Amino acid sequence: MVAAMQSRTSAPRPGRPRSVEADAAILAATRAALVELGWSKLTMGDVAGRAGVAKTTLYRRWAGKNELVVDAVAVLFDELELPDRGSLAADVEGVVLEFAALLERPEAKTALMAVVAESTSDAALRDRIRSSIVDRQKHLVMEGRARAQARGELPAESDDPETAARSSDLIFDVIAGAVVHRSLVSSKPVDTDWARDFTRLLLGGLTAISPT
Amino acid sequence: MVAAMQSRTSAPRPGRPRSVEADAAILAATRAALVELGWSKLTMGDVAGRAGVAKTTLYRRWAGKNELVVDAVAVLFDELELPDRGSLAADVEGVVLEFAALLERPEAKTALMAVVAESTSDAALRDRIRSSIVDRQKHLVMEGRARAQARGELPAESDDPETAARSSDLIFDVIAGAVVHRSLVSSKPVDTDWARDFTRLLLGGLTAISPT
Amino acid sequence: MVAAMQSRTSAPRPGRPRSVEADAAILAATRAALVELGWSKLTMGDVAGRAGVAKTTLYRRWAGKNELVVDAVAVLFDELELPDRGSLAADVEGVVLEFAALLERPEAKTALMAVVAESTSDAALRDRIRSSIVDRQKHLVMEGRARAQARGELPAESDDPETAARSSDLIFDVIAGAVVHRSLVSSKPVDTDWARDFTRLLLGGLTAISPT
Amino acid sequence: MVAAMQSRTSAPRPGRPRSVEADAAILAATRAALVELGWSKLTMGDVAGRAGVAKTTLYRRWAGKNELVVDAVAVLFDELELPDRGSLAADVEGVVLEFAALLERPEAKTALMAVVAESTSDAALRDRIRSSIVDRQKHLVMEGRARAQARGELPAESDDPETAARSSDLIFDVIAGAVVHRSLVSSKPVDTDWARDFTRLLLGGLTAISPT
DNA sequence: GACTAATCGAGACGGTACGTCTGGTCTTCCG
DNA sequence: CGGAAGACCAGACGTACCGTCTCGATTAGTC
Structure with missing residues (x-):
């Protein structure tokens, strides 16, 4: 959703490609965390844990909590x-x-x-x-x-x-x-x-x- | 405004009474901090510092950031x-x-x-x-x-x-x-x-x- | 000369005299607290509470935790x-x-x-x-x-x-x-x-x- | 000295390894703080500051002041x-x-x-x-x-x-x-x-x- | 029988440190 | 190179005590 534009050019960049499943899992986890915890108690670490993903993976895709939540919602x-x-x-x-x-x-x-x-x-x-x-x-x-x-x-x-x-x-x-x-x-x-x-x-x- | 109801009964509770000046100073400091820092970067410690008050004094009167800001605004x-x-x-x-x-x-x-x-x-x-x-x-x-x-x-x-x-x-x-x-x-x-x-x-x- | 003698014994200072029972209660409470809590977790406030005495009463008699405990022991x-x-x-x-x-x-x-x-x-x-x-x-x-x-x-x-x-x-x-x-x-x-x-x-x- | 037992097995646990320099810096800082401040005025935050290390790094290795000081001494x-x-x-x-x-x-x-x-x-x-x-x-x-x-x-x-x-x-x-x-x-x-x-x-x- | 003067209880005060948690970054090894 | 794991620095969190202070209420001795 965020940097999806580049995928169209499909430039086969070197190295391991990003996991497409991760994106979906992260956004779903974000929504789940929002329901349970509300905004202020939602943490990046918690979202990463729910999504079965490392925190680094979140920060590689979104700049912070705000951006992530906007996309998730x-x-x-x-x-x-x-x-x-x-x-x-x-x-x-x-x-x-x-x-x-x-x-x-x-x-x-x-x-x-x-x-x-x-x-x-x-x-x-x-x-x-x-x-x-x-x-x-x-x-x-x-x-x-x-x-x-x-x-x-x-x-x-x-x-x-x-x-x-x-x-x-x-x-x-x-x-x-x-x-x-x-x-x-x-x-x-x-x-x-x-x-x-x-x-x-x-x-x-x-x-x-x-x-x- | 908040717990002002009790003061009317003027029941002189034992112990040192709460400073009335502190209340005003805290609320003013909260508004000033909101202007400068915005909501998410406003901290209780910072408000206490601006108001020339200890953190405990804030927590003795308000349960947290939310309650304090509502009253301040x-x-x-x-x-x-x-x-x-x-x-x-x-x-x-x-x-x-x-x-x-x-x-x-x-x-x-x-x-x-x-x-x-x-x-x-x-x-x-x-x-x-x-x-x-x-x-x-x-x-x-x-x-x-x-x-x-x-x-x-x-x-x-x-x-x-x-x-x-x-x-x-x-x-x-x-x-x-x-x-x-x-x-x-x-x-x-x-x-x-x-x-x-x-x-x-x-x-x-x-x-x-x-x-x- | 005469007055000097009395000051050693029982100088009748003006004002309300200090409670003699308080002293004993405080030292006993200190020993009890030491047994239960140990040194580092013993607090002046707790001792005061056990002795049924205000914190000020402790500080009027002893300068701090160290002095109190030495006397108690x-x-x-x-x-x-x-x-x-x-x-x-x-x-x-x-x-x-x-x-x-x-x-x-x-x-x-x-x-x-x-x-x-x-x-x-x-x-x-x-x-x-x-x-x-x-x-x-x-x-x-x-x-x-x-x-x-x-x-x-x-x-x-x-x-x-x-x-x-x-x-x-x-x-x-x-x-x-x-x-x-x-x-x-x-x-x-x-x-x-x-x-x-x-x-x-x-x-x-x-x-x-x-x-x- | 403390958890050195595990290092012998050298099991390469996943994740970033703990900084060996930090350990030395912390213990040295602890000794320096003891000299200057004495036991009761030594604080974890101060030690962390002297060692150029975050407080979390101390607590990740030692449960508290006592354990840290024993190792330092x-x-x-x-x-x-x-x-x-x-x-x-x-x-x-x-x-x-x-x-x-x-x-x-x-x-x-x-x-x-x-x-x-x-x-x-x-x-x-x-x-x-x-x-x-x-x-x-x-x-x-x-x-x-x-x-x-x-x-x-x-x-x-x-x-x-x-x-x-x-x-x-x-x-x-x-x-x-x-x-x-x-x-x-x-x-x-x-x-x-x-x-x-x-x-x-x-x-x-x-x-x-x-x-x- | 008022007037002092020091005490008492209670509890708020400004501080300082606590031990924890989060944010965001960096480092290691594995695929 | 991407990704999981987790250590790292920085700093806010809310709590607990510290030792001091301000209250109103007692208690003595002194006028």
């Missing part, structure tokens, strides 16, 4: 999908519940907040999070919006691409932010009722800001 | 205010910008996410965050809503107090969540433009979910 | 006696066994070596040990010698008092040193057999060094 | 030698002065008494002292005795090996005990005069206990 966000549920409201409700289900998983909730916290004082980590996690989610917003426009539920985007991006970003932050805040900060469940209330609020707002 | 949220800006839109925009300004402060942004991360696997910490931080903010939502109803911008609350609380919670999570997500996850500025866009979206939604 | 050496057993050989054998029995007691053996160790870098402690412990034992040697001379087993002392003191010191160090070394360093029992062997060796030597 | 006793001085009297006098000179060294006197004190409540430490220190000295007694017998100054040993061992032990405890007691407990110098007096006493005794 990123794959979880690949599971998010946006099947066509027939209407914009159904699509929004669906993605909200799906995202909430993801945040219920201990490895996801713990890791997500922790790496965001670290990223506040680490620009490189911020980029890594954006590319590995945020962008994967944002893509869903774009997809849902396009589908709604095709259905005629939303007007066509503005000609100005910048304006369009601005409103995409806004919607994304509102959805993701509300779910995360409800789930992790307010510590209350994101259930069907809440998802319906939220969707009504969001769709009402969307109609209001759309140009006639 | 909580006071920042007391600064949030909601002056009457004349209209609901102006009030929302104002509180969004104020909250965003708070999240710009390094001690706030780092600490907030970090303690939330830890709280995902620590129920006691979760409660402490709720009472020390979340509730302080939620109060603003209630206030703004009441004011808007007085102005006639929003209909009177439902007779059912549970329904009213449900929508208050929703609005709170949407506002706080969106600002936090924009600021810390998406890493983009919460400026006047964004605040205006967001306010239009939110107010449109509020109108839509209001009865009649 | 010193009384044990008062038990050493030298009844007239009829001959020099019987007297030596008796005192050797008595001293060995004292060193069997855990509080004595632990404390004696420990304070001697500390005294190697503490002149004041060295003096305290000499006056509180060593001199008490040395007195027995003088007594036994005088008795043997009265019996005619040993020749009268040299006219030169310095010469007499030199040989007293020598005998004392040989007896006490041998018993301590056998018991604590070689970790072997000082039983009747050993005492008899040692006595034969010593008396043989004494005869040899005595002036014809 | 043990080598000093290797310096004791018994050159043939021509007569038993000269040999005894020589070894007494040599031993006294050793006990003059601050690292030896402090450490020896301190570890003996600890050993009174620690059987494992007692064994370590016996094998590392006591046995090294006792060997000198055996050697000197054999030499005196060869010279005809002492009769041949008893046929019963146990009887021979008993008298060897006795002589050893008398010599070592007297020197230690004079030097450390009585706090008086072991000079040539004292050594001569003591030798006369001992040799007189030896003649007395020897079978005709």
Whole structure:
């Protein structure tokens, strides 16, 4: 995932090739450790032990705990999908519940907040999070919006691409932010009722800001 | 703030009383250390040194880094205010910008996410965050809503107090969540433009979910 | 003149007088703690607790652990006696066994070596040990010698008092040193057999060094 | 000296081998610290610092202060030698002065008494002292005795090996005990005069206990 | 019968060292 | 050369004692 680009060129470097199994084992071990121990008690040595791997092998692939955890958790966000549920409201409700289900998983909730916290004082980590996690989610917003426009539920985007991006970003932050805040900060469940209330609020707002 | 309940009963416990100056010095030192070092590099020993206090004095009052930081940061949220800006839109925009300004402060942004991360696997910490931080903010939502109803911008609350609380919670999570997500996850500025866009979206939604 | 007398006896200083019971309780607690914990794990706080006394009360009377322990153990050496057993050989054998029995007691053996160790870098402690412990034992040697001379087993002392003191010191160090070394360093029992062997060796030597 | 047994089998355990230089540096640092600070103020952290080594490296090799100091001091006793001085009297006098000179060294006197004190409540430490220190000295007694017998100054040993061992032990405890007691407990110098007096006493005794 | 003055208990204080744990690096030998 | 093993340095962890201090509450003798 990290330096996978090079493998494509398949330059048969000299010496023993890196074990492909090790990568998978390490990431799995990281997720398991996150579930059991949480972020702060997770240690590199413990992950290495679980994966049946030497610590050196970890450090050869990742710069530290932060990077490792981002990669270990990123794959979880690949599971998010946006099947066509027939209407914009159904699509929004669906993605909200799906995202909430993801945040219920201990490895996801713990890791997500922790790496965001670290990223506040680490620009490189911020980029890594954006590319590995945020962008994967944002893509869903774009997809849902396009589908709604095709259905005629939303007007066509503005000609100005910048304006369009601005409103995409806004919607994304509102959805993701509300779910995360409800789930992790307010510590209350994101259930069907809440998802319906939220969707009504969001769709009402969307109609209001759309140009006639 | 923390164990202040007991002081009211003023039961003069035997032995030397705890230094009240130490508390203030420690919390101030904690905030200073957060700014300089960030969450992960902040150490109890360093805080003690800055505060001119022994490590034992810290541990006598707080169980660990998490608890200390929550208390140290909580006071920042007391600064949030909601002056009457004349209209609901102006009030929302104002509180969004104020909250965003708070999240710009390094001690706030780092600490907030970090303690939330830890709280995902620590129920006691979760409660402490709720009472020390979340509730302080939620109060603003209630206030703004009441004011808007007085102005006639929003209909009177439902007779059912549970329904009213449900929508208050929703609005709170949407506002706080969106600002936090924009600021810390998406890493983009919460400026006047964004605040205006967001306010239009939110107010449109509020109108839509209001009865009649 | 008159007032000076009283200060030695019971100078009635102003203020609340020190508790006489506390002294006894503290020394007893110290000995008990020595038996249970040994020297290095004995703490002032623990002794205070056992004695039902505050730490300040200890420090008001003794400067530290060393001084306290010397005083607590010193009384044990008062038990050493030298009844007239009829001959020099019987007297030596008796005192050797008595001293060995004292060193069997855990509080004595632990404390004696420990304070001697500390005294190697503490002149004041060295003096305290000499006056509180060593001199008490040395007195027995003088007594036994005088008795043997009265019996005619040993020749009268040299006219030169310095010469007499030199040989007293020598005998004392040989007896006490041998018993301590056998018991604590070689970790072997000082039983009747050993005492008899040692006595034969010593008396043989004494005869040899005595002036014809 | 400590775990040297295993090195003979030279089983090449996996992983990086322990630094042999570190061992020497640590023991030297321990002796230096003993001279400067004495036993009670010597700290593991300080020793580590002097040796240019991490604290973990100390604890990987020794269980604590006691074990470390025993090993650090043990080598000093290797310096004791018994050159043939021509007569038993000269040999005894020589070894007494040599031993006294050793006990003059601050690292030896402090450490020896301190570890003996600890050993009174620690059987494992007692064994370590016996094998590392006591046995090294006792060997000198055996050697000197054999030499005196060869010279005809002492009769041949008893046929019963146990009887021979008993008298060897006795002589050893008398010599070592007297020197230690004079030097450390009585706090008086072991000079040539004292050594001569003591030798006369001992040799007189030896003649007395020897079978005709 | 108040006023001193030193004591007592309790327990917090600034320090120092403890022994452990983790992070990240380096060194050895094996495949 | 990759990898497992484990030693290495650095330094934070939370705990335990140290010896001092600050409390309120006793106890005496002195006015």
